[in-house]
Amino acid sequence: MAKILMKGNEAIGAAAIKAGCRYFFGYPITPQNELPEYMSREMQKVGGCFVQAESEVSAINMVYGAAGTGARVMTSSSSPGIALKQEGISYIAGAELPCVIVNISRGGPGLGGIQPSQADYFQSTRGGGNGDYRLLVYAPATLQEAVDLTMEAFEAADFYRNPVMVIGDGMIGQMMEPIEFKEPAKRELPPKDWATTGTKGVRKPNIINSLALDPAELEKHNIHLQKKYAEMEKNEVRYEMYNMENPEIVMVAYGTTARVVKNAIAMLKEAGINAGLIRPITLWPFPTKAFDEIPANAKALLSVEMSMGQMIDDVKIANNGRLPVHFYGRAGGMIPTPDAVVDKVKEILGGVK
Amino acid sequence: MAVIFERTNGLTEKPFHYCPGCTHGVIHRLVGEVLEELGVLGETIGVAPVGCSVLAYDYFNCDMHEAAHGRAPAVATGIKRVFPDKVVFTYQGDGDLASIGTAEIIHVAHRAEKITTIFVNNAIYGMTGGQMAPTTLIGQKATTAPYGRDAGATGRPLKVSEMLATIDGAVFVERVAVNTPANIRKAKKAIKKAFEVQLSGEGFGIVEILSTCPTNWGLTPTESLKWLEENMMPYYPLGNFRTPEEVK
Numbered sequence: 001m002a003k004i005l006m007k008g009n010e011a012i013g014a015a016a017i018k019a020g021c022r023y024f025f026g027y028p029i030t031p032q033n034e035l036p037e038y039m040s041r042e043m044q045k046v047g048g049c050f051v052q053a054e055s056e057v058s059a060i061n062m063v064y065g066a067a068g069t070g071a072r073v074m075t076s077s078s079s080p081g082i083a084l085k086q087e088g089i090s091y092i093a094g095a096e097l098p099c100v101i102v103n104i105s106r107g108g109p110g111l112g113g114i115q116p117s118q119a120d121y122f123q124s125t126r127g128g129g130n131g132d133y134r135l136l137v138y139a140p141a142t143l144q145e146a147v148d149l150t151m152e153a154f155e156a157a158d159f160y161r162n163p164v165m166v167i168g169d170g171m172i173g174q175m176m177e178p179i180e181f182k183e184p185a186k187r188e189l190p191p192k193d194w195a196t197t198g199t200k201g202v203r204k205p206n207i208i209n210s211l212a213l214d215p216a217e218l219e220k221h222n223i224h225l226q227k228k229y230a231e232m233e234k235n236e237v238r239y240e241m242y243n244m245e246n247p248e249i250v251m252v253a254y255g256t257t258a259r260v261v262k263n264a265i266a267m268l269k270e271a272g273i274n275a276g277l278i279r280p281i282t283l284w285p286f287p288t289k290a291f292d293e294i295p296a297n298a299k300a301l302l303s304v305e306m307s308m309g310q311m312i313d314d315v316k317i318a319n320n321g322r323l324p325v326h327f328y329g330r331a332g333g334m335i336p337t338p339d340a341v342v343d344k345v346k347e348i349l350g351g352v353k
Numbered sequence: 354m355a356v357i358f359e360r361t362n363g364l365t366e367k368p369f370h371y372c373p374g375c376t377h378g379v380i381h382r383l384v385g386e387v388l389e390e391l392g393v394l395g396e397t398i399g400v401a402p403v404g405c406s407v408l409a410y411d412y413f414n415c416d417m418h419e420a421a422h423g424r425a426p427a428v429a430t431g432i433k434r435v436f437p438d439k440v441v442f443t444y445q446g447d448g449d450l451a452s453i454g455t456a457e458i459i460h461v462a463h464r465a466e467k468i469t470t471i472f473v474n475n476a477i478y479g480m481t482g483g484q485m486a487p488t489t490l491i492g493q494k495a496t497t498a499p500y501g502r503d504a505g506a507t508g509r510p511l512k513v514s515e516m517l518a519t520i521d522g523a524v525f526v527e528r529v530a531v532n533t534p535a536n537i538r539k540a541k542k543a544i545k546k547a548f549e550v551q552l553s554g555e556g557f558g559i560v561e562i563l564s565t566c567p568t569n570w571g572l573t574p575t576e577s578l579k580w581l582e583e584n585m586m587p588y589y590p591l592g593n594f595r596t597p598e599e600v601k
Contacts, residue, residue, distance in 0.1 A: 065431025
């Protein structure tokens with residue numbers, strides 16, 4: 001298929017429909033508005049349904065209801081709106097329902113701003129909602145990857161009966177790039193015999209629920225969930241190793257920031273410095289094992305983020321005290337420049353030497 | 354021997370957990386009977402609230418979905434949009450619907466979602482131990498209004514049926530009570546009508562049911578029925594506020 005030029009938010013919408021998503025519940029918030037707008041235009045053409053909810057809280061609870069029927073369903077929002085959805089996300093994770101949540105994130109805290117940011121790393125990977133639960137979190141760096149991962153997200157959500165988040169900073173939502181829709185690898189999906197489809201009078205009622213008043217029962221449910229998350233940690237980790245043959249320093253960056261870092265790596269090469277990149281594609285599960293593959297003569301790690309330092313916590317855990325860990329970040333919608341990353345690397349290596 | 358009374362197939366055999374004298378049991382039975390009589394049990398998905406009736410998902414003999422506090426109408430919307438031909442209802446108390454869930458109930462009516470809401474109003478938060486609700490009457494004591502509800506500090510009780518009847522999408526709105534056999538029969542008729550307007554695709558239907566809470570009112574079951582009649586009914590008048598004919 002020929003490549004077509006699309007805006008990120010619309011490309012994600014198109015990918016979702018191609019992946020069989022037929023229900024979308026959303027609420028306006030910048031910088032993701034093109035996604036619900038696209039869905040309002042396109043869903044009816046494929047016999048699906050778009051509802052603009054009265055709030056993000058209602059949108060995620062509509063997702064909760066639709067997911068309970070076994071339908072492929074999605075919502076999208078941006079940082080403060082995702083914060084409002086956390087209640088529903090926790091319920092969906094607790095009730096073990098599949099759905100896809102897109103976060104085209106912006107600067108915070110509070111109302112923050114509308115420019116690209118990665119300050120939702122904690123919100124995505126630490127569970128903004130209550131309880132011991134995890135989301136599978138995909139962080140695309142290009143629109144092609146955004147499209148691929150959105151399609152994959154529906155398969156993974158059904159496979160694990162778990163909400164999956166696709167997080168792109170505002171840049172991913174707003175820019176245009178050529179893309180191609182490719183069928184994701186099909187997983188062997190179990191039948192949705194738990195769904196609320198009506199008993200037809202031939203089976204016992206199905207109940208979608210996250211309440212368990214008996215503590216022993218609730219603990220058992222939590223242990224069951226942890227086993228599922230352990231499977232995800234075993235099978236779903238994705239990352240890219242870039243220029244990692246013999247780096248003096250290894251940078252860690254995801255999404256748009258990883259693209260900035262790749263430019264910085266090219267500039268450093270011209271200056272005679274060999275720098276590598278670990279690019280997490282899944283933020284959870286975090287690619288801890290990538291850090292075991294760092295060549296021996298690397299002297300330092302540098303976490304580069306569009307935040308004041310959030311992913312760096314996972315970098316430190318994965319590094320496990322082996323190398324000094326440094327940080328460079330911009331916040332509030334400011335984007336790190338390759339020059340600034342180069343300067344930071346030179347400062348670190350100068351200090352080490 | 355002829356069977357003259359038996360459990361409706363609309364309810365499971367799970368024993369209710371409700372307090373003695375609480376009218377949730379009666380209301381559950383009415384909803385179960387209506388679903389059975391309409392022949393739609395196998396095509397129905399119910400949404401349970403948070404509150405005393407949180408465990409309603411164990412009692413109705415149809416597929417059920419347990420929602421977060423106040424969110425039942427949103428969850429029901431998600432279900433109904435996937436299955437427009439199935440029957441979807443929410444069962445909610447006054448804390449759930451009239452306080453934390455006001456946005457959801459107003460907009461489910463605003464969108465004219467073809468669902469049915471059973472709204473149980475007992476003028477208090479039951480499950481959490483008798484706190485003041487938006488529906489608590491002036492002067493009524495609650496654990497968060499120990500001197501009685503004061504209009505100056507907390508406003509006056511919210512009249513949900515009257516409010517929803519101003520929204521075009523709410524095509525059937527009726528307030529009933531379950532304090533006497535005659536009123537229970539009227540309540541059942543209203544519940545049936547609320548499901549019928551869903552089946553005919555006319556719009557959103559809600560039945561507000563004045564109910565008792567002997568435990569948190571600090572009254573016996575019979576005193577509670579009397580209190581309902583003497584205190585709730587004058588402020589919350591029974592009757593129909595909206596029929597599909599009026600909307601047209």
